[in-house]
Amino acid sequence: MLAVLVALSLFSQLIYADAINCKGCVPLDSYSFDKIISKFKAAVIKFDVAYPYGAKHDEFAKVAETTYSIPELLVGEVGVKDYGEKENSDLAERYKVNKDDFPVIKLFVAGKDEPVTFTNSDFTADNIKKFIRSNSEVYVGLQGCIDKFDALANKFVKTADTDLKKIILREAEDMWDKTSGRADQKAAEVYVKTMRKSLEKGDDFIEKEMKRVQNLAKGKVSKEKKEEILQRINILQSFKHDEL
Template sequence: MMDKTPVYLIFVYLTLLFYNVRALAVKGSVPLDSLTFDKVISKHKAVLVKFDETYPYGEKQEEYKKVASRGSSQPDLLIAEVGIQDYGNKENSELAERFGVAKKEDRPAYKLFLQGQTEPIDYEGEIKDEDILRFVSHHSKLWIGLENCLQEFDQLVKRLLGSTSDEEKSGIIQEAEEALQKLEKDDDKNNADIYVKLMKKIVQKGNSFVKDEYDRVKKLSEEKVSDAKKKSFESRLNILASMKSQAGHDEL
C-alpha cells in the first residue's frame, strides 16, 4: 500500500533533518548565547569567538573546524561561536549589535577576548586556520601547536629571548643544535633547522629581529609567488609567530 504522507510534510521533515545535522556542535568549540556569553568569557585567559550564521557551512566553516580542533590543545584558550539569526526570533541579535556584526555580510567575524581587557581584538585577515591561530598566538602570548612548530624548540627560544649573557645564549644555541641532531623525522629536522638559524640571527641582531623578520616574511607571503614558495613562507611565519608568543611582552 502506497504511503499517503503529504509531500510537503516529507519536505519539512527533510529540511529539519538537514538543519539539525548542520547544527551539530563543532568539536573543540563551545556555543555561546546572550545568557552565557559574559559568564563564560570572563572566566578564561583568552577566548576566540566566531560570530556567524546560525547554521554555517562551506569552506569558511571547514576552516573554523580546524581552528577549533587545533586551538583546543591549549588549556588557557577557549574556542567559541555565537550563532546569529536574522529572522524569526532573531537569536543573539543583541550580541550582534553589541559587537558590530549585525550585518550578514560582516560575518563570519572572529574576535579575541583577553582576560582583563574590556574590548576584544578584531581579526581582519583571511579566513584560514593558520592565519587565525597565528593571530591568537601573537596577541594572547599562548603557545599553540601551529603547523611546523616544535614545542621543545619554542621553549629554547623563550629562554634565549630572556637571557642576558653571551655565554648563556651560546649554551642555548648549542642545546638547540644538539636537539636538532636527535630528531628522526625529516619534517621535524627541517623545521628545527629553521629554528636554529633564526635563533642565531636573534643573537646577532637582538630580540627585535623576531618582529622585524615576521613583518618581512608576512609581506613577502602576500605577494604573488609560487605555491612552493608560499608554503615555505607559511612555515617560517608559523615558527616566527610562535617565537613572538614566547617573548611574553609587547615590544615583540
C-alpha cells in the first residue's frame, strides 16, 4: 500500500511539473541558473510569474518543443514570486526584470557579459527564433526553411563576387533537383529563384522582395495563402546578413 501511495505521489508531482513548465523548458532558480546556462552556447530564458499561462507562454512553449534537438541551445524559465520567500526575485533584480513587464525573454550568449532582451511586440515563436538567430551563432530553423539551403543563402548574400554567387546558385539548383517531398521542393524553389533574381536585378532585390511579400501578408488572403507567404518571408530572412 505504501508503495502505491509513493507511486501516486510521484505521478501527481510529474503532472504538476508538466502543468507549470512547458515541454522542453528547463526550470531554473537562483541556485542552478549560472551552473546550467554556462554549459550552453546560447540560452533563451523566459522570466515570468511562478505559474505561467496564456498566449505568450504558449508561443514560448512552441520554441522549446521545436528546438529540443539543438544541443547548443537551452530553453529555460525562471518563475519569479513576489510573495512568501520571493523565490528568484534576486535573479529578476540582477537582470533588471520588472514584474510588470512579464513575460520577459533574455538571450544569454557564451562569451558575452550581458544578455540581449527580446523587444519585439509581436510575441510569436517565429519571432523568438529569429531573435535567437540574429543574436547568436546557433542555427534555429524557421517554419518553411531548410537548413542546407539556409547555409547556402547565408553564403550567397555574404559574398560580393558574382562568379562565386553563380557557383552557390548552381549548388542550390543541384540540391533542388535532389529534394524530395512537395513542401521541401516548394521551399527549395523559393531559395533558387531568389538567388536567380538577385543575380539578375542586383543586391537590393532581396530587400525589395521582402517588403513586397510583407505587404502581401497584410492583405486579405486565405489561411493557406497566408501561411505560404509567411514561410516565404522566413526564407527571405535567411538571406539577411544578421542571420545564422
